[in-house]
Amino acid sequence: MADASIEFKGTSFTLSVLHIKTSELADIRADLVKKVAQAPDFFYLVPIVVNIEQLDCSVDYQAVKTLIEELKFTFVGFTGAVDKEQRKLIRDLGFSFVNTSKTDHSQKAAISQEAVAKEIQATAVVPEGNLYTDKVHRGQIRSGQQIYAKDQNLVVIGSVSAGAEVIADGNIHIYGSLRGRAIAGAKGHHKAQIYCQNLEAELVSINGNYWLSESMEQHWGSPAFINLTDSELTSSKLI
Amino acid sequence: MARIIVVTSGKGGVGKTTSSAAIGLGLALKGHKVVLIDFDIGLRNLDLIMGCERRVVYDFVNVINGEATLNQALIKDKRVSSLSILPASQTRDKDALNKENVGKVLEELGKSYDFIVCDSPAGIEAGAMMALYYADEAVVTTNPEVSSVRDSDRILGMLASRSRRAELGLDPIKEHLLLTRYSPKRVEEGEMLSVEDVEDILSIPLLGVIPESQAVLKASNAGEPVILDTESDAGKAYQDVIDRLLGETVEFRFLVAEKKGIFSRMFGG
Numbered sequence: 001m002a003d004a005s006i007e008f009k010g011t012s013f014t015l016s017v018l019h020i021k022t023s024e025l026a027d028i029r030a031d032l033v034k035k036v037a038q039a040p041d042f043f044y045l046v047p048i049v050v051n052i053e054q055l056d057c058s059v060d061y062q063a064v065k066t067l068i069e070e071l072k073f074t075f076v077g078f079t080g081a082v083d084k085e086q087r088k089l090i091r092d093l094g095f096s097f098v099n100t101s102k103t104d105h106s107q108k109a110a111i112s113q114e115a116v117a118k119e120i121q122a123t124a125v126v127p128e129g130n131l132y133t134d135k136v137h138r139g140q141i142r143s144g145q146q147i148y149a150k151d152q153n154l155v156v157i158g159s160v161s162a163g164a165e166v167i168a169d170g171n172i173h174i175y176g177s178l179r180g181r182a183i184a185g186a187k188g189h190h191k192a193q194i195y196c197q198n199l200e201a202e203l204v205s206i207n208g209n210y211w212l213s214e215s216m217e218q219h220w221g222s223p224a225f226i227n228l229t230d231s232e233l234t235s236s237k238l239i
Numbered sequence: 240m241a242r243i244i245v246v247t248s249g250k251g252g253v254g255k256t257t258s259s260a261a262i263g264l265g266l267a268l269k270g271h272k273v274v275l276i277d278f279d280i281g282l283r284n285l286d287l288i289m290g291c292e293r294r295v296v297y298d299f300v301n302v303i304n305g306e307a308t309l310n311q312a313l314i315k316d317k318r319v320s321s322l323s324i325l326p327a328s329q330t331r332d333k334d335a336l337n338k339e340n341v342g343k344v345l346e347e348l349g350k351s352y353d354f355i356v357c358d359s360p361a362g363i364e365a366g367a368m369m370a371l372y373y374a375d376e377a378v379v380t381t382n383p384e385v386s387s388v389r390d391s392d393r394i395l396g397m398l399a400s401r402s403r404r405a406e407l408g409l410d411p412i413k414e415h416l417l418l419t420r421y422s423p424k425r426v427e428e429g430e431m432l433s434v435e436d437v438e439d440i441l442s443i444p445l446l447g448v449i450p451e452s453q454a455v456l457k458a459s460n461a462g463e464p465v466i467l468d469t470e471s472d473a474g475k476a477y478q479d480v481i482d483r484l485l486g487e488t489v490e491f492r493f494l495v496a497e498k499k500g501i502f503s504r505m506f507g508g
């Protein structure tokens with residue numbers, strides 16, 4: 001019989017990995033404190049896995065965990081290419097040993113200066129592969145009006161009326177109904193997408209591929225997003 | 240400071256003049272000093288609905304051109320002394336008005352009136368733009384049909400971008416939705432948009448719902464604004480509009496089709 005109240009599922013997450021290169025706790029602490037000071041908000045309660053493969057001797061595992069938690073990270077466990085014995089030791093001490101799906105050395109530099117700078121920027125503005133900033137419009141866009149977000153994404157907090165037109169070189173997000181025309185990726189950008197809370201558009205277009213109302217039947221009147229898959233427009237349920 | 244209210248729509252024949260007359264008279268009946276201005280140059284309708292067409296000597300254009308003073312052109316209403324009408328010209332065309340001079344006239348009127356109600360011509364050209372330019376509030380008159388709603392939406396865009404308030408970056412014009420010629424029966428039969436449909440599309444606050452009513456035609460033929468017909472459904476609905484404009488919360492009426500009572504059914508009434 002299935003458990004009604006719970007369900008286990010596997011999902012992969014991106015976790016920050018802290019590589020320690022010495023067993024000197026004082027040194028680790030000093031360097032970590034410096035790192036955290038650069039971006040305290042970024043690191044606050046961030047889950048951390050500690051990689052021990054670069055250590056040439058053993059370390060006080062409990063003390064490492066305590067140190068990590070003291071600096072307000074969330075300690076997850078240890079990882080690294082180490083021998084069976086050491087893994088067993090770690091488990092026997094009551095810590096989880098996290099296996100990586102593949103030995104990925106490119107991720108070593110997780111908390112190098114550069115990576116920190118990049119990651120902070122990534123979470124703040126620029127989703128990967130999309131270098132656009134947002135143009136935000138508050139209020140309804142009425143029939144006869146047109147808004148163009150040049151070299152930007154367009155965020156509309158309100159509805160787009162029938163007879164109105166919104167255009168963006170990037171993505172279009174409409175927190176309201178889309179009843180007019182929406183043209184995303186206007187300058188040629190096949191990854192552009194259109195999101196709206198209610199799809200009743202006269203026309204949607206991405207990178208020059210367009211649909212008239214009649215093609216939107218499937219998600220008509222519901223929250224939807226539209227993108228290009230192999231040069232074909234596709235719509236999906238948003239929530 | 241006078242409240243300048245434009246009664247506008249985009250589309251013609253939706254009930255702007257009928258509503259302007261009812262609102263002007265209704266506010267005056269509450270003791271406010273009101274002037275009604277007909278911006279529909281060339282058609283001149285408002286004076287007929289107000290029943291003062293035989294008393295027009297000078298008009299709005301004469302005042303604009305300096306051919307008459309405001310006092311010469313204003314017609315005092317015979318029923319309510321606090322109401323005046325500034326009629327449109329029948330002989331000039333729409334381009335007779337210019338922004339600067341209209342502004343001067345409104346400023347002058349603002350000194351002695353509480354409300355200036357502007358009856359706008361249809362369309363989105365110069366005449367309608369002139370009527371809405373100086374407005375503080377707009378009564379967006381809309382029939383429950385797709386084309387009328389679309390035109391109202393367009394006018395709302397103009398209010399937000401082409402008015403004096405928009406140009407100067409002041410607080411935006413206060414928008415009111417007035418749904419006119421509403422027929423609950425036809426809504427139920429799916430022939431007309433419902434109040435909810437229109438509210439959903441335009442998303443501005445609802446000021447009133449005026450039912451389709453025989454009383455309106457009767458009233459305009461008699462030159463007696465329908466708000467004076469206190470027994471009629473349209474008259475009552477306009478009365479509610481006045482109360483809401485004056486800040487009261489009034490429940491909406493005449494939104495559902497009248498069900499035939501047992502007696503009328505039995506006696507075929």
Ligand SMILES: Nc1ncnc2c1ncn2[C@@H]1O[C@H](COP(=O)(O)OP(=O)(O)O)[C@@H](O)[C@H]1O
Binds near residue numbers: 257452
């Ligand atoms: N609630 C109503 N019920 C029935 N007829 C109406 C109603 N409101 C307006 N009308 C009629 O519609 C026509 C147009 O009205 P009018 O006020 O002149 O519109 P507009 O000024 O917008 O052109 C007139 O014949 C008028 O009698």
Ligand SMILES: [Mg+2]
Binds near residue numbers: 358
């Ligand atoms: Mg009219």
